[in-house]
Amino acid sequence: xxxxxxxxxxxxxxxxxxxxxxxxxxxxxxxxxxxxxxxxxxxxxxxxxxxxxxxxxxxxxxxxxxxxxxxxxxxxxxxxxxxxxxxxxxxxxxxxxxxxxxxxxxxxxxxxxxxxxxxxxxxxxxxxxxxxxxxxxxxxxxxxxxxxxxxxxxxxxxxxxxxxxxxxxxxxxxxxxxxxxxxxxxxxxxxxxxxxxxxxxxxxxxxxxxxxxxxxxxxxxxxxxxxxxxxxxxxxxxxxxxxxxxxxxxxxxxxxxxxxxxxxxxxxxxxxxxxxxxxxxxxxxxxxxxxxxxxxxxxxxxxxxxxxxxxxxxxxxxxxxxxxxxxxxxxxxxxxxxxxxxxxxxxxxxxxxxxxxxxxxxxxxxxxxxxxxxxxxxxxxxxxxxxxxxxxxxxxxxxxxxxxxxxxxxxxxxxxxxxxxxxxxxxxxxxxxxxxxxxxxxxxxxxxxxxxxxxxxxxxxxxxxxxxxxxxxxxxxxxxxxxxxxxxxxxxxxxxxxxxxxxxxxxxxxxxxxxxxxxxxxxxxxxxxxxxxxxxxxxxxxxxxxxxxxxxxxxxxxxxxxxxxxxxxxxxxxxxxxxxxxxxxxxxxxxxxxxxxxxxxxxxxxxxxxxxxxxxxxxxxxxxxxxxxxxxxxxxxxxxxxxxxxxxxxxxxxxxxxxxxxxxxxxxxxxxxxxxxxxxxxxxxxxxxxxxxxxx
Numbered sequence: 185x186x187x188x189x190x191x192x193x194x195x196x197x198x199x200x201x202x203x204x205x206x207x208x209x210x211x212x213x214x215x216x217x218x219x220x221x222x223x224x225x226x227x228x229x230x231x232x233x234x235x236x237x238x239x240x241x242x243x244x245x246x247x248x249x250x251x252x253x254x255x256x257x258x259x260x261x262x263x264x265x266x267x268x269x270x271x272x273x274x275x276x277x278x279x280x281x282x283x284x285x286x287x288x289x290x291x292x293x294x295x296x297x298x299x300x301x302x303x304x305x306x307x308x309x310x311x312x313x314x315x316x317x318x319x320x321x322x323x324x325x326x327x328x329x330x331x332x333x334x335x336x337x338x339x340x341x342x343x344x345x346x347x348x349x350x351x352x353x354x355x356x357x358x359x360x361x362x363x364x365x366x367x368x369x370x371x372x373x374x375x376x377x378x379x380x381x382x383x384x385x386x387x388x389x390x391x392x393x394x395x396x397x398x399x400x401x402x403x404x405x406x407x408x409x410x411x412x413x414x415x416x417x418x419x420x421x422x423x424x425x426x427x428x429x430x431x432x433x434x435x436x437x438x439x440x441x442x443x444x445x446x447x448x449x450x451x452x453x454x455x456x457x458x459x460x461x462x463x464x465x466x467x468x469x470x471x472x473x474x475x476x477x478x479x480x481x482x483x484x485x486x487x488x489x490x491x492x493x494x495x496x497x498x499x500x501x502x503x504x505x506x507x508x509x510x511x512x513x514x515x516x517x518x519x520x521x522x523x524x525x526x527x528x529x530x531x532x533x534x535x536x537x538x539x540x541x542x543x544x545x546x547x548x549x550x551x552x553x554x555x556x557x558x559x560x561x562x563x564x565x566x567x568x569x570x571x572x573x574x575x576x577x578x579x580x581x582x583x584x585x586x587x588x589x590x591x592x593x594x595x596x597x598x599x600x601x602x603x604x605x606x607x608x609x610x611x612x613x614x615x616x617x618x619x620x621x622x623x624x625x626x627x628x629x630x631x632x633x634x635x636x637x638x639x640x641x642x643x644x645x646x647x648x649x650x651x652x653x654x655x656x657x658x659x660x661x662x663x664x665x666x667x668x669x670x671x672x673x674x675x676x677x678x679x680x681x682x683x684x685x686x687x688x689x690x691x692x693x694x695x696x697x698x699x700x701x702x703x704x705x706x707x708x709x710x711x712x713x714x715x716x717x718x719x720x721x722x723x724x725x726x727x728x729x730x731x732x733x734x735x736x737x738x739x740x741x742x743x744x745x746x747x748x749x750x751x752x753x754x755x756x757x758x759x760x761x762x763x764x765x766x767x768x769x770x771x772x773x774x775x776x777x778x779x780x781x782x783x784x785x786x787x788x789x790x791x792x793x794x795x796x797x798x799x800x801x802x803x804x805x806x807x808x809x810x811x812x813x814x815x816x817x818x819x820x821x822x823x824x825x826x827x828x829x830x831x832x833x834x835x836x837x838x839x840x841x842x843x844x845x846x847x848x849x850x851x852x853x854x855x856x857x858x859x860x861x862x863x864x865x866x867x868x869x870x871x872x873x874x875x876x877x878x879x880x
Contacts, residue, residue, distance in 0.1 A: 189213050189214050190213070190214050190215075191211050191212070191213055191219060192211075192212045192215070193209050193210065193211060193212075194209075194210050194212050194640070194642050195207070195208065195209060195210070195224060195226075195640075195697055196208045196210050196621070196622060196639045196640065196642065197628040197630075197637045197639045197698070198234070198238050198621075199302040199303050199304050199307075199621040199626065199628060199639060200238070200300075200301075200302070200303065200772050200775055201299075201300035201301070201303060201328070201772060201773060201775075202367060202368065202632075202772060203368055203485075203520065203630065203631040203632025203633075204229075204230070204235075204368050204369065204370045204371075204630065204632050204633070205303065205628055205629065205630035205631065205632065205633065205635070206223055206224075206230045206233075206234045206235075206238065206370065207223065207224040207226065207227030207229075207230040207635070207637070207697070207698050208221055208222070208223065208224060208230075208234065208238070209221070209222045209223070209224045209226075210222075210622065210642060212642050212643060215643065216643055216644070217242070217246060217643065218241060218242045218245050218246065218622060218642070218643065219242060220239065220242070221234065221238055221239050221240075221241045221242070222234060222239065223370075224697075224698075226697060226698070227635060227697070227698040228349060228700070229348065229349060229370055229374075229630065229632075229633035229634070229635065230370055231370065231373050231374075233369055233370055233373045234369070235369045236770070236781075237770055237771075237772065237776045237779070237781070237782055240779065240781050241622075243779050243780065243781060244620070244776065244778070244779050245620050245622060245623075246646075247604070247778060247779065249604060249605070249778060250603060250604060250617070250646060250647075250649075251602060251603060251604060251605060251609075251615065251616075251617035251618070251647075251649070252617050252646060252647025252648060252649065253268045253269075253617060253647055253648050254268070254269050254270065254271055254273070254274035254614065254615065254616050254617065254648065255267065255268060255269065255274075255614070255615040256269045256273070256274070256277070256613070256614055257612065257613050257614070257615075261591065261592055261594075261610075261611050262591075262592070262610050262611050263610075264605070264610055266615060271616075271648060271650070271658070274599075274614050274616060275655075275658050275659055275662060276662065277613075277614055278571065278599045278614055278659060278662075279659060279662035279663050281569055281597040281613075282294050282569050282571075282597075282663060283663065285568040285569040285597065286318075288568075289565055289566070289568050290565065291318055291319040291320055291542075292319070292320065292321045292542055292543055292564055292565065293321075293565055293566065293567060293568040293569065294318070294320040294321065294567075294568065294569045294570070295320065295321040295323070295545060295553075295567045295569075295570050296311045296312075296314060296315045296320055296323065296570065296571045296572075296573075297323060297547070297550070297570050297571070297572045297573075297575065297577065298311045298323065298572065298573045298574045298575055299325070299327065299328075299547065299574055299575035300328065300574065300575070301573070301574030301575055301576075301773075301775065302574055302621060302626065302652075303628060303629075303631075304621065304626030304627060304628055304639060305527065305529060305532055305626065305627045305628070305629075305678075305681065306532060306625070306626045306627060306652075306653055306674045306677050306678060307573075307574070307621075307624065307626050307651060307652040307653060307674075308574055308652075309529055309532050309533050310532055310533070310652055310653050310656055310669070310677075311323075311571070311573055311652065311656065312532075312533040312534065313532065313533055313534035313537075313656065313667055313669045313670070314534075314571075314656055314659065314660065314663070314665055315534075316533065316534040316535070316537040316538045316539070317534050317537045317660075317665040317666065317667050318663060318664075318665050319539050319542050320542070321542060321543050321544070321545050321567065322538075322542055322543065322544040322545070323544065323545065323547060324544040324545060324546050324547060324863065325547050326546050326547050326548045326549075326859075326863040326864050326865055327547050327548050327580070327581070327864075327865045328485070328488065328865075329485065329488055329520070329631075330488065330733060330859075330862050330863050330864045331487060331488040331489075331490075331493040331494045331497070331859055331862075331864035332483070332484075332485055332487045332488035332493065332494075332497050332519060332520070333488075333519070333520060333522065333732075334494050334497075334730050334731075334732070334733060334861060334862050335487060335493060335494035335495065335496065335497025335498045335501070336483065336497055336498075336501055336517075336519040336520070337715075337730075337731050337732070338494070338498050338722065338725045338726070338727065338730065338731070339498050339501045339502060339505070339714075339721055339722050339723075339725070340501070340710065340714050340715055340721060341714045341715025341716040341722070341731065342523040342715040342731065343519065343520050343521070343522040343523045344520075344521050344522070344523040344524055344703075344708070344715075345516060345517050345518035345519060345520075345521070345708070346480065346510075346515070346516035346517065346518050346708050346709060347518075347634065347702045347708050348371070348374065348482070348518050348521075348632060348633055348634075349374055349633075350480060350513060350514050350515075350516075351371070351374035351375050351377075351378055351480050351482065351514070352374045352375075352377040352378045352381070352514075353378065353382070353478065353513050353514035354375075354378050354382070354384055354478045354479065354480035354514035354515065355378070355382060355383075355384045355385070355476050355477070355478040355479070355514065356384060356385050356386075356387060356472060356473065356476040356478065356479040356480070357374075357375040357378055357384060357385075357386050357387070357479075357480050357482060358387045358389065358473070358479060358480065358481045358482065359371065359375065359386065359387065359388050359389070359396055359400070359482050359484070360387075360388075360389040360390075360411070360481060360482065360483050360484065360500055361389065361390065361411065361483055361484040361485070361486035361487045361496075361497075361500070362390075362396075362482065362483070362484020362485060362486055363390060363394045363395060363396045363397075363484075363486075363766065363767065364396055364482075364484075365394070365395035365396045365398075365399065365769070366394065366395055366396070366767055366768060366769040366836075367484075367485075367767050367772075368484075368632055370632070370633075371482055371632070372396070372399065375482075376399075378514070385401040385402060385472070385476075386399065386400045386401050386402070387400055387401065387402035387403075387404065387469065387472070388400035388402070388403055388404070389404040389406065389411070389414070390404075390405065390406070390486065391405065391406050391407065391408045391486075391764055391766070391828070391829075391832065391834070391868070392405065392764075392766070392792065392825070392827050392828040392832070392834045393405060393825075393826075393827025393828070394766070394827075395769065397827075402468075402469060402472060404461055404465060404469060405460070405461070405827065405828070405829060406459045406460060406461060406829070407458075407459055407460040407762065407829050407831075407832060408490065408752070408762050408764050408832060408868055408869060409490045409491070409492055409496070409752035409762075409868075409869055410458050410459035410460070410748060411459070411487065411496040411497075411499065411500055412492065412495055412496040412499040412500075412746060412747055412748045412749060413450075413454070413455045413458035413459045413747075413748035414455055414459045414461055414466065415496070415499035415500045415502065415503060415746060416447055416450035416454075416455060416499060416746055416747060416748065417450060417451065417452045417454065417455025417456070417459075417463075417466045417470075418455075418466060418469060418470040418473065418503060419443075419447050419450070419470075419502065419503060419506050419746065420447045420448070420450045420451055420452065420455075420470075421452060421466070421467055421470035421471070421474070422470055422473070422474050422503070422506050422507060423444045423447060423506070425470070425471070425474065427470070427471075427473070427474025427475070427506075427507060428440075428444070428506050428507065429506070429507055429508030429511075431508075432505075432508030432510075432511060433505065433506065433508070436505070436508075436510070436710070436713070436714065436720060436721055437505050437720055437721045437722075437723055438718065438720040438721065438722050438723055438724055439723050439724050439745075440506075440723065442723070442724070442745065443502075443506075443723045443745060443746070446745045446746075446747075447746075450747070451463075452464075452466040452467055452470075455748075458748050459748075460829045473503065473507060473509075474507060477507075477508075477509065477511075477512045477515060478509070478512045478513065478514035478515045479504065479507065479509045479515055480509075480514055480515060480516065480517070480518070481500065481501070481503065481504050481509075481516070481517040481518070482517075482518055483497060483500055483501060483517060483518065483519045484519070486766075486868065487500070488864060489764070489865070489866060489867045489868035489869065490752060490866055490868055490869040491751045491752050491753065491857065491859055491860075491866045491869050492748075492749040492750075492751045492752055493859070493864065493866075494727075494742070494859075494860065494861060494864075495725075495742055495743055495746075495747065495749040496749075497519070498725050498746060499746035499747065501517050501519075502721075502723055502746045504516050504517050505721045505723070510709050510710055510711075510721075511709065511711070513705070515709075516708075516709055520631045520632070521630070521631060521632070521633065521634050522631065523715075524629075524634055524701045524702070524703070525629045525636060525685075525701070526685055526686070526687075527627075527629070527681060527685045527687075528681065528684035528685045529681060530684065531668065531669045531672070531677060531680050531681060531684070532669060532677055532681055534667050534669055537667060543561075543562045543564055545560070545561070545562070545567075546560065546856075546858070546863060547581075548581065548582055548856045548863070548864070548865040549583075549856045549858075550577050550581050550587055550590065550856075551581060551582070551583040551584070551585070551586025551587040551589070551590055551856060552583065552586055552856060553567055553590070554567060554586070554587070554589075554590020554591065554593065554596065555586050555589050555590045567596070568595065568596060568597065569596070569597040569598075570596070570597070570598045570599070571599045571600075571601070571659075572598065572599070572600045572601065572602075572608060572612075573601045573618070573652050573655075574652070575608075576602075576606045576607065576608045576773070576774045577608055578591060578606070578607040578608040578610075578611055578841070579606070579607050579608070579774050579838060579840060579841055579849055579851065580773050580774055580838055580851065581851060581856075582851055582854040582855055582856040582865055582866075582867065583815055583851075583852075583854065583855060583856045584815075584816065584841070584848065584849060584851045584852040584854075585815060585816040585848075585852055591608070591611040592611070597613050598611060598612045598613055598614075599612060599613065599614040599615075599616065600612040600614070600615050600616070601615075601616040601617075601618050601652065601655055602615065602616070602617070602618055603617070603618045603619075603620060603649075604778050606774065607840060607841055607842070616650070616655060617647060617648055617649040617650070618649060618650070618651070618652065619645045619649045619650065619651045619652075620645070621639055622641070622642040622643055623641060623642070623643060623644065623645040623649065623651070624641050624645075624651040624653070624674060625638065625639065625640055625641050625673075625674040625675050625678065626638075626639045626674065626678070627639070627678045627681060627682070634700055634701050634702035635698040635699060635700055635701065636687065636693065636698070636699050636701060637693065637696075637697065637698045637699065638678060638690060638693050638694050640694070651674070653674050653677070656670060657670050675690060678690050687699075723745060723746065724744050724745055725742070725743075725744055725745075726744070727739045727740075727742045727744070727860070727861045728740065728861075730861055730862055732862075733861070733862030733863070734862060734863075735860075735861050735862060736858050736860065736861070736862060736863050737857075737858040737859055737860030737861065737863070738751065738860045739860040739861035739862075741860070742860055742861060751860075752866075752869050753855070753866070753869050753870055753871045754871065755831060755871045756871060758873065759813055759871035759872050759873050760831065760873065761797075761811075761831055761832065761833050761871070761872050761873065761874055762831060762832050762833070762869075762870065762871060762872075763791075763811065763832075763833045763834075763835065763853060763868075763870040763871075763872045764832070764833070764834055764835075764867075764868035764869075764870075765835050765836075765837040765838070765850050765851070765854060765867050765868060765870075766834055766835075766836050766837070766868065767836065767837065767838075768786055768836040768837060768838075768839075769785065769786075769836075770782035770783075770785040770786050771786060771837070771838060771839070773838055774838050774840065777838075777839070777840050786836075786839065788820070788821050788843065789820040789821065789835070789837075789839040789843045789844045789849075789850070790820055790821040790822065790823045790835070790836075791809065791811065791820050791821070791822060791823065791833050791834065791835045791874070792823050792824075792825035792827075792828055792833065792834040792835070792836075793809075793822055793823070793824060793825065793828075793833055793874065794824075794825065794826065794828055794829070794830045794831075794832070795824045795825075795826060796830060797830055797831065798822065798824050801874065801875065801876070802876065803822050803824075803874075803876055804822075804824070805822065805823060805824040806821060806822065806823075807821070807822045807876055807877070808820070808821060808822075808845055808876070808877035809821070809822045809874055809875065809876055809877055810874070810875055810876075810877045810878070811833070811835075811853060811872045811873070811874050812853070812872060812873055813853055813870065813871060813872045813873070815852060815853055815854070815855065816848065816852040816853065817848065817852065817853075818844050818846070818848045818849060818850055818852045818853060819844060819845035819846050819848075819877045820835065820844050820845060820850075821845075833872065833874065835850050837849075837850050837851075838850065838851070845877065851867075853870050853872055854866070854867050854870055855869075855870065
């Protein structure tokens with residue numbers, strides 16, 4: 185960088201699929217390029233800290249391999265053979281193929297598909313407007329948060345908890361089901377502050393000795409999918425040893441006497457046999473929680489990755505209700521603040537055009553859908569055309585063998601709007617170049633905190649990149665789609681959405697930079713009652729009547745009181761190991777897969793295995809190994825690792841498929857079974873076998 189270059193510090197919000205939604209101070213160089221990116225000290229949750237991958241965002245936004253121009257496929261699907269075309273040619277072809285599919289097979293043969301490559305409301309959710317206006321197949325989101333959200337809200341009544349900044353005021357911070365050193369760095373900022381200023385302890389509960397656990401004072405390593413058993417063992421001790429706050433429970437909870445009776449048989453020994461944690465560690469953790477009034481439970485997205493995740497989340501969330509920790513500053517629980525935003529996205533998403541008779545296809549079952557599974561297609565016809573934004577299903581979706589087979593169909597037309605030539609873009613017929621977040625305006629909220637913000641356009645995009653909204657505006661008239669949302673600019677959409685949501689206007693929010701919506705202490709701690717009609721925290725979960733979502737799966741078989749629900753994919757003789765695909769530090773799903781610094785840090789795709797398990801199989805550190813189950817096989821590098829229970833494998837992800845030996849990625853092994861009670865995807869819940877890879 186020229187030392188005399190003019191550098192202006194501008195403010196923005198990180199748009200990526202992470203609860204932190206960090207407030208950013210961005211160096212804009214000569215009004216044309218990006219320099220350093222720092223966490224802003226002006227926002228109290230970010231508190232000046234940002235993850236290393238976003239700090240180096242310049243290497244992503246100015247990457248030499250960014251897509252710059254529209255492309256048409258000229259070779260076989262997946263061959264990477266494309267020719268440059270104009271935007272008009274690309275848009276005309278997409279419209280022609282969509283209209284042809286609609287004429288021949290009906291509007292529901294078209295399935296616009298997206299997700300959280302950006303969390304900005306305009307650029308993420310605008311595709312729904314086209315879907316609704318045209319009566320295309322709708323999109324049911326299941327790949328991320330459903331399981332955790334419903335598991336938390338079934339107890340509290342809504343998805344909101346204690347101000348996450350109160351971790352700094354806690355005496356014991358319990359980080360459970362999340363590895364924030366890798367995925368939510370700001371959690372560690374506030375937990376570390378509590379340790380430094382108050383002498384607080386940090387407890388980490390997870391399925392392997394990860395980077396967060398290495399910083400913890402109390403370490404609990406579970407077998408995957410057994411958090412509910414551990415939670416019940418803890419609560420048994422709390423009741424048995426007089427740590428349960430009976431006065432609090434009598435006022436604020438629905439059935440404490442029934443819960444205590446239910447837990448009589450859920451002893452630490454019973455829990456230990458299921459979760460693998462020694463009974464003495466369960467006793468010690470329960471004592472620490474029971475003796476520490478200001479215990480803050482930071483519950484994470486790991487719960488959402490198991491078939492029994494909703495029941496596990498509920499069980500964990502019951503602990504602070506038993507101890508009465510919710511009463512105290514620095515005590516209680518937090519998962520996500522979704523209930524705070526109250527955004528009315530009716531113009532962005534075209535709610536006035538929704539036809540609920542059109543089918544809503546399950547995002548996680550894209551492999552089954554594209555290969556003609558009648559149940560996944562909800563008894564209707566095939567999908568014949570897709571427009572994909574903000575996601576890379578050829579790598580991140582479960583059941584990759586089916587996904588690959590589906591995208592290879594010659595009768596399936598696919599347009600992908602992307603920033604890089606991802607593995608999904610390689611399977612497309614038309615590829616469109618997309619802007620990044622500093623190149624367009626958008627509206628953001630923080631799932632892991634309480635702020636909303638406008639992320640303004642800071643620089644012009646390179647080449648011929650266009651935003652998601654611009655693509656929709658250009659396609660709408662070609663498809664005969666009419667709606668006021670297509671006529672507005674992104675800033676006008678933001679302004680209209682804020683006004684409909686009673687959040688003022690865009691000028692006011694920009695003046696605030698990041699607006700704090702955290703409710704007062706009494707509301708955040710539910711001191712005037714929880715959000716159910718009876719104002720109680722519900723130990724007894726009514727899974728058949730969730731506060732949101734549509735019931736599906738075996739919801740009628742879920743335990744109503746906290747318990748271990750043994751619906752996970754158990755190991756067996758043919759598949760003696762359990763595999764979890766936990767998030768890596770330098771990738772965010774498949775975002776940052778292309779940046780040199782992230783590639784260098786993550787190295788080759790690998791799997792952690794306990795040395796004693798490896799010895800039995802004749803596997804040594806660095807061996808190529810193959811993992812498999814009924815869904816397929818993948819090969820990668822073995823890493824011997826003592827920080828995991830025997831019989832458990834950890835593959836930090838998501839590496840590109842091409843980084844795996846043989847080109848088949850880790851999600852070849854993950855399933856897309858419907859998860860009760862409202863859908864989800866069990867990425868950490870897989871039975872597999874492992875063996876040394878065959879020599880080439």
